[in-house]
Amino acid sequence: MIVLKDILYRVTINAVVGSTSINVNKVEFDSRKIKSNDVFVAIVGSISDGHNYISKAIEDGAKAIICEELPKALIDDITYVKVDDSNKALAFIAANYYENPSENLRLVGTTGTNGKTTVSSLLYKLFKKAGYKVGLLSTVKIMVDDKFYTTTHTTPDSLTINKYLKEMNDEGVEFCFMEVSSHGIHQSRTEGLQFEGGIFTNLSHDHLDYHNTFAEYRDVKKTFFDQLSKTAFALVNVDDKNGLVMLQNTKAKKYTYALKTYADYKAQILENQFSGLLLKLNDNELWSKLIGNFNAYNLLAIYATAELLGLERVESLKLISELESVNGRFEYLVSDEKITAIVDYAHTPDALKNVLETINTIRTKNEELITVVGCGGDRDVAKRPKMGYIASALSSKVIFTSDNPRSEDPQSIIEAIEAGVEPQNFKKVVSITDRKQAIKTACQMAQPKDIILIAGKGHETYQEVNGKRTDFDDYKIVQEFLKQLQK
Known part of the structure; x- marks a missing residue:
C-alpha cells in the first residue's frame, strides 16, 4: 500500500474532493483491471472515454479517481x-x-520517422x-538485460514503461535505450522520465492519420x-x-551528425555492397555488416551516442563492426538459385524509397528488382x-498486395496505392x-541473381484482418517458397 499524496508529486491539480492521505x-x-483500494485514472482516448467508466471503477473497489471532469454525483x-x-x-x-526508476539508470530515447528500432x-x-547490463524498450521487444518480453506499442503506456524501468533497477541495469514515438510523446507517455539523451534520426510522411498536418507531427517530435x-x-x-x-528550444547539450553537411559527427561511405558498408567515421575507418545509406546514418548515430555515453572510441568501433541487422530491417537471404530476398519494415514513402535506392545503388542492373508491398x-x-509511385518507379516489377488490412477492404487499399503509378510504369x-x-x-x-524486396511488415509475425491476427512471417514464407523452387 502507498499513500495517495505521495504519488501525486509533480501532478498539476485543479481540485481535490476527499482526502489525499488515504x-x-x-x-x-x-477500469476492467480495478480491484479494491486502487486508483483509477480516467483517460480520454481515441476510442473510448475513461470518464464513462468511473462508476464501474468505484463499484469494483477504486478508492481514488483522477479525472479531467468531476462526476455530477x-x-x-x-x-x-x-x-x-x-x-x-x-x-x-x-x-x-514505481519510485522514479528512470533516475537510477542512463536512459536514451530515439525519435524520428525511420531508424528508431x-x-x-x-x-x-x-x-x-x-x-x-542494458535495457531496451522497442517496437520489436522489451529487454531487461537478458530477459525478453513481447510488446505491442512503439512507446508503451506510462505504467508499463515505469514497471519495466523499475525491473531494470532491480536487475542492476545501467543503460536503457528506448524508442520514442510521436503517439507516445503526444499522449505524454514520456513525461516524468529523466532522459540522459535524445536522438533524432529523420522526419518524413507518416502518421498523418493521427497528426493532422506534417507541421503538427514535427512539432510533437x-x-x-x-x-x-x-x-542531457x-x-x-x-x-x-x-x-x-x-x-531550437532544447536546454540539452547540442550535438549534430551528418553524411552530407558539416556536423560534430561526420561519416563518408567508402564502399556499399550487399556484404556490408565501409565507412569513414570522424577519420576512423569501419566495416559494418549493415547495408545502405540509411544504415550509414544509423551507425553514425550509434557511434556518436556511444562516445557521448563514455564508451572508449577504439572499443566502440570494434564492437560496432560486429553488429548485425535487426530482425525485419534489411534482413536478407540468398537461395541456392542465387535469388536474393530482402525483408524490410519500410512502410512509409521515405523508408521505401531509401531501401529501393540502396538496392539499386548496389545491384548491377543485369538483375530484376521485384518489389512486394502494401x-x-x-x-x-x-x-x-506515394508508395505506389515510388515502388513502381524504382522497381523492375511490382506486386501490390495486402499489409495489415485491419477493418478496411484490402482491394480498396490496393486501388489507392495503384492511383500513384505513372502511365509509363503500368506494365510493371x-x-x-x-x-x-x-x-x-x-x-x-x-x-x-534477381532481387525480391518484401516491404512493409518486417519483424511482424502476424497479419491483422478484421480484428483477428493470424500467424504470418514474411521472412519464413519467402524462405519456404524459395526452397520449393530448388526442388
Missing part, C-alpha cells in the same frame, strides 16, 4: 482529484508509484557486448527535445532539415499513392490481394 493499492487506467469516502490532462497526470503518477536495438547490443534537461544531450541528424528545428488499413491514407504492376500468394508469385517470377 492508503491506495495500485494505479490503473483500464460524488460518492462519500472516494477521493476525486481533478487535473487538466489525465495522460500527463498518469505519467507522473506512474513514475512516482535499429538505433535503439543496436545500442542495446553494443553496450551488452561492452559488458554492461520537437516537444521531446524541448523537455530534455540541461544535463540532444543528438540530431542535420542532413534532415528538421534536425535543427529539434534543437499499406496498412485504418491508417494514413495519403501515403498510399501486378496486384494480388492475398499476401502469401503475392510472395509466392514474386518467387516464381524471379530468375537467378
